[in-house]
Amino acid sequence: MACLPTVPRIKLGSQGLEVSAQGLGCMGMSAFYGPPKPEADMIDLIHYAVDKGVTFLDTSDVYGPHTNEILVGKAIKGIRDKVQLATKFAVAFDDKGNLSIRGDPAFVRAACEASLKRIDVDYIDLYYQHRVDPKVPIEVTVGEMKKLVEEGKVKYLGLSEASASDIRRAHSVHPITAVQLEWSLWARDVEEDVIPTCRELGIGIVAYSPLGRGFFSGKQIEEFAEGDFRKIAMPRFLPENLERNKVFYEQLCALGEKKKATPGQLALAWVHHQGLEVAPIPGTTKIKNLEENIGAVGIKLSKEEVKEVEDAVPIDKVAGDRYGDMSNTWRYASTPPLSSWQKA
Structure with missing residues (x-):
């Protein structure tokens, strides 16, 4: 790409955190989307x-687990002052590999200390609870996170996949600085009350999977590597659903021709046009895809064009849920009342 647009900086939330308007999701470099990519190449990509x-x-402690934080730590050596580092905690594995969600104070503290050590930094800019713990009141979890801020180990706090009530x-x-949620042309349920709640409270919005797990970039299931969890855990990529969903990609392709943009750029530009407090974090492992994503920053859409893009992906026609197991997402996960913890 000959000339990339300048990526502006935005205020994320109302506590003072400034970030690039488009971030970089690092998960796929180490986990879930097939085998880990070569470390040297990923460090070059981050640079x-x-x-x-x-x-x-x-990043997050669960990506790998742990290896993605180590990778990001190596990549930001010498450039720590240039980056805004976000990581997460809450997903735990036992000795048998069974997964659980934890938000108890002891785990919050231990997870943070471990992340600081792995990334090899003195502080984390934005620390998220990755998923809410249905056993622990959110007040208890955030109470311990608040102590980490007071101790200088964390600058700002965030939540991911949390309901409006828990937020x-x-x-x-x-103060919660940012809520990370899945938001894209085919994941829009958060618009009901989660996003309005964030806006009311002055909380920034970080959109993960803004390209629909690569779908809007033209990723097809036959391209997925062995072990890619989209093949088994993402219903929208199952053959019977994918066949029905492909029409949305084709409609974006047609719109893209008019705007001289790829369908992925249109999908990403749509997220950028949702508000100045919204930072999408598309992930990639290739320079050319990174350049394409950055190119979306320079695409200007009129209100009519934003609607045109939305209409190309009618949400009620999308086949399949965004996860095979939706139990830990904001719609189905919530924390118990504080009184239950105090009585215990």
């Missing part, structure tokens, strides 16, 4: 992204 103004880096409760304990 290239930062050089081009994409400085908001997103309000958390925000009453300590």
Whole structure:
């Protein structure tokens, strides 16, 4: 790509955090989308992204597990002051590999200390609870996260896949800077009350999987590597659903021809047009895809064009849920009342 647009900086939330308007999701470099990619190549990719103004880096302790944080830590050596580092906790594995969600104070603290050590940094810019713990009141979890802020180990707090009610409760304990949620042309249920709640409270919105897990970039299931969890855990990519969903990609292709943009760029530009407090974090492992994503920053859509893009992907016609197991998403997961913890 000959000339990439300048990636502007935005205020994320109302507590003072500034990030690049487009971030970089680092998960796929190490986990879930097939085998881990070569470390040296991924470090080069992160450096290239930062050089081009994409400085908001997103990782989690569960990616790998742990290996993605180590990779990101190596990549930001010497450029720590140029990046805004976000990581997450809450997903735990036992010795047998069984998964659980934890938000108890001891786990919050231990997870943060471990992340700081793996990434090899003194502080984390934005620390998210990756999923809410249905056993622990959100006030208790955020209460411990607040202590991490007071100790200088964390700058700002975030939640991921939290309901509007839990967001309000958390925000009453300590200001929540950002909520990370899946938001794209085919994941729009958050528009009902989660996003309005964030806007009411001055909370920034970080859109993960803004390209529909690669679908709007033209990723087809036959391209997925062995072990890619989209093949088994993402119903929209199952053959019978994918066949029905392909029409949306084709409709975006047709619109893209008019705007001289790829369908992926249109899908990403649509997210960028949702508000100045919204930062999408598309992931990639290839320079050319990173450049394509950055190119979306420069695409201007009129209100009519935004609607045209939306209409190309009618949400009520999308086949399949966004996860095979929706139990840990904001719609179905919630935390118990604080009184239940105090009685215990």
